[in-house]
Amino acid sequence: MMKDLFELRDEILILHLPDELDHHTAGEIRESTDDLFACKKIRDIIFDYSSTTFMDSSGIGLIMGRYREVRYLKGNVYLVNISGDMERILSISGLYRVAIKLDTIDAAIKDVYNKRDKRPV
Amino acid sequence: MDNNNNYMSVEFDSISNNESFARVVVAAFVARLNPTLMEIADIKTAVSEAVTNSIIHGYENKEGRIKIETHIVEDTVTIIVTDNGVGIENIERAMEPMYTSKPELERSGMGFAFMEAFMDELFVESEMSGGTVVTMRKVIGKNNEKWDEELN
Ligand SMILES: Nc1ncnc2c1ncn2[C@@H]1O[C@H](COP(=O)(O)OP(=O)(O)OP(=O)(O)O)[C@@H](O)[C@H]1O
Ligand SMILES: [Mg+2]
Numbered sequence: 077m078m079k080d081l082f083e084l085r086d087e088i089l090i091l092h093l094p095d096e097l098d099h100h101t102a103g104e105i106r107e108s109t110d111d112l113f114a115c116k117k118i119r120d121i122i123f124d125y126s127s128t129t130f131m132d133s134s135g136i137g138l139i140m141g142r143y144r145e146v147r148y149l150k151g152n153v154y155l156v157n158i159s160g161d162m163e164r165i166l167s168i169s170g171l172y173r174v175a176i177k178l179d180t181i182d183a184a185i186k187d188v189y190n191k192r193d194k195r196p197v
Numbered sequence: 198m199d200n201n202n203n204y205m206s207v208e209f210d211s212i213s214n215n216e217s218f219a220r221v222v223v224a225a226f227v228a229r230l231n232p233t234l235m236e237i238a239d240i241k242t243a244v245s246e247a248v249t250n251s252i253i254h255g256y257e258n259k260e261g262r263i264k265i266e267t268h269i270v271e272d273t274v275t276i277i278v279t280d281n282g283v284g285i286e287n288i289e290r291a292m293e294p295m296y297t298s299k300p301e302l303e304r305s306g307m308g309f310a311f312m313e314a315f316m317d318e319l320f321v322e323s324e325m326s327g328g329t330v331v332t333m334r335k336v337i338g339k340n341n342e343k344w345d346e347e348l349n
Contacts (some may be wrong), residue, residue: 099249100213106303130220130238132245133311137303161238168314169307 081105082112087119088188090181093128097135106138119151119192122184123175126157136169143174152176152191154184203229203269211252211261211280219265220244226267227274230337239315240274240335246308247278247331253299255282255329272337281328288321 083090089112094101112118121142143153153175158166166172178184205226209215220241227240244265251263266277285291291298292313297306313319318334 096217098216098245099253100216103213130241132242133305133307134249136307137305140305141303165242
């Protein structure tokens with residue numbers, strides 16, 4: 077299940093979230109991202125919701141936690157491919173105050189490069 | 198017996214692997230009320246929050262049993278999630294949005310807020326070292342008329 081969950085390019089981590097993001101699956105993802113963060117430099121994270129049909133507060137906690145990690149390097153967290161169901165819980169959660177919502181992975185990557193051009197490395 | 202009155206109870210070990218089982222079994226039981234997809238999503242989220250709380254907070258990831266009872270009376274579903282864990286010291290404070298006793302576990306304090314947002318009623322009873330009972334209620338189908346209008 078954890079196969080092909082991640083893509084890492086140019087210090088951008090693209091994380092394809094599972095069908096159901098709860099305490100159980102969030103724990104597995106956290107372990108894998110902790111390993112990645114330990115050995116690679118990651119400045120921005122894109123959470124891809126295209127396969128996700130369920131999320132609860134554990135998913136909110138996962139994203140908030142990764143947000144705190146990339147903020148050290150002044151990076152951003154992106155949420156993309158949000159469906160109607162996910163939109164409801166995300167908007168109640170207040171996550172949009174810290175994470176950037178965009179339509180697609182490509183749009184998020186573009187935004188990363190735009191923002192990097194405008195700040196010293 | 199009245200078709201619209203129905204009761205179901207399940208009890209399972211306090212392990213995270215059972216969270217998806219818990220919400221699916223309640224959703225399947227409620228399905229006979231012909232809920233909308235949104236109502237099913239609301240119930241799944243609320244059940245997931247209550248069960249996750251029992252596992253993380255009630256039993257602190259140690260051994261235990263969690264019980265879910267579901268009553269259907271007419272168009273109202275009542276879900277009762279019970280654990281025999283550590284209990285909640287201050288229920289009022291626990292129910293405040295953003296309050297969490299376990300920030301180190303990346304909890305955000307949104308569980309009760311989601312249960313409140315997605316269900317019609319929420320009651321919490323708890324006793325230190327005795328356990329916690331979360332009762333949630335939702336009327337199914339109350340928005341269906343509005344939906345029909347929108348579709349026509
Ligand atoms: N079954 C329970 N047993 C003991 N304490 C509980 C239980 N349920 C909730 N609590 C207490 O209430 C607090 C608030 O619960 P709530 O679900 O709102 O937030 P959380 O679980 O801390 O974070 P999140 O749900 O966002 O992951 C918890 O931090 C915990 O202290
Ligand atoms: Mg919780």
